[in-house]
Amino acid sequence: MIRLFARAAKSAQGKYPDIHCHIRSGNAAFVQEHLDRGLIDFGVVYGPVDPNVYSAIKLPIRDTWGVLMRKDAPLAEKCVIQPRDLWDKPLILSAQKADAWPMSNWFERDITKLNVVATYNLVFNASLLVEEGLGYALCFDKLINVSGNSDLCFRPLSPNMEAEASIIWKRYQVFSKAADCFLRELEKVLQERSGAANENQ
Numbered sequence: 001m002i003r004l005f006a007r008a009a010k011s012a013q014g015k016y017p018d019i020h021c022h023i024r025s026g027n028a029a030f031v032q033e034h035l036d037r038g039l040i041d042f043g044v045v046y047g048p049v050d051p052n053v054y055s056a057i058k059l060p061i062r063d064t065w066g067v068l069m070r071k072d073a074p075l076a077e078k079c080v081i082q083p084r085d086l087w088d089k090p091l092i093l094s095a096q097k098a099d100a101w102p103m104s105n106w107f108e109r110d111i112t113k114l115n116v117v118a119t120y121n122l123v124f125n126a127s128l129l130v131e132e133g134l135g136y137a138l139c140f141d142k143l144i145n146v147s148g149n150s151d152l153c154f155r156p157l158s159p160n161m162e163a164e165a166s167i168i169w170k171r172y173q174v175f176s177k178a179a180d181c182f183l184r185e186l187e188k189v190l191q192e193r194s195g196a197a198n199e200n201q
Contacts, residue, residue: 004059004193008186012178019178027096027121035170041179046163054168057186060193063140065103065161068123068130071153075136080158083108088115090135092126095119103138106161127152 009021024030024040031043035054046063049056067081075085087109093116104111117135120126126137127144131151140163146152167186169175175183 004061004189005186008182008189011185011188012181016178016181019181021182025122027094029096030121031168035168038170041173041175042167042169042183044165044167046165049166049168051171053171055171055173056166056168057190059165059167060190062162062164063142064156065106065138065163066141066154066156068127068137068139068144068146068152068154070130070133070151072151073136075155076153078155081155082158086114086136090115090117092116092118092120092129092135092137094138095121103161106157106159 005021005023009019013019013021024034026034028045028047031040031045034040035043044059067075067086069076075081075089078085083106086107091114093103107114115135118126118129120129120137123137123139123143126139129135130137141154141156144152144154146154169183
């Protein structure tokens with residue numbers, strides 16, 4: 001996903017060299033708060049978007065939920081992770097409101113009854129906690145490198161859980177010229193990706 005933004009930013013900067021991009025990372029609450037306060041122009045969120053508050057473009061990428069764990073963890077022997085596998089395990093979860101967290105229904109159990117030992121808003125920080133043996137982190141696939149000599153591995157959930165991302169901005173936002181340029185370039189990148197995908201079908 002970041003590659004799409006990088007292409008748009010590179011194209012925009014090629015036309016206007018004085019454009020600079022600043023990327024901040026955080027959870028949905030962080031993104032919405034910063035948008036609402038006018039501290040950022042755009043944000044990326046997963047799941048439904050309130051059209052009364054934000055304008056949005058859905059991104060052509062779906063991310064898969066799973067569990068990041070040490071390769072020597074008991075659950076690493078499994079190909080997929082089911083809800084019951086995690087009911088008694090120390091969990092590291094994304095710091096979000098319980099009612100807005102997409103995994104609530106998947107767990108088939110009240111989240112307050114789970115053994116949540118830590119929360120995170122940056123998955124890299126969660127990966128460090130996992131490496132130290134604190135617990136199992138629920139996150140998206142392909143965010144942490146688990147290849148080669150990594151001590152970590154990733155197992156997808158069963159039933160499968162995917163999330164759709166959108167880039168959002170405040171409804172009726174008046175953009176700066178730089179922000180408007182970036183958005184136009186991003187729309188071009190997405191159109192090119194969509195066209196390429198249709199040709200390969």
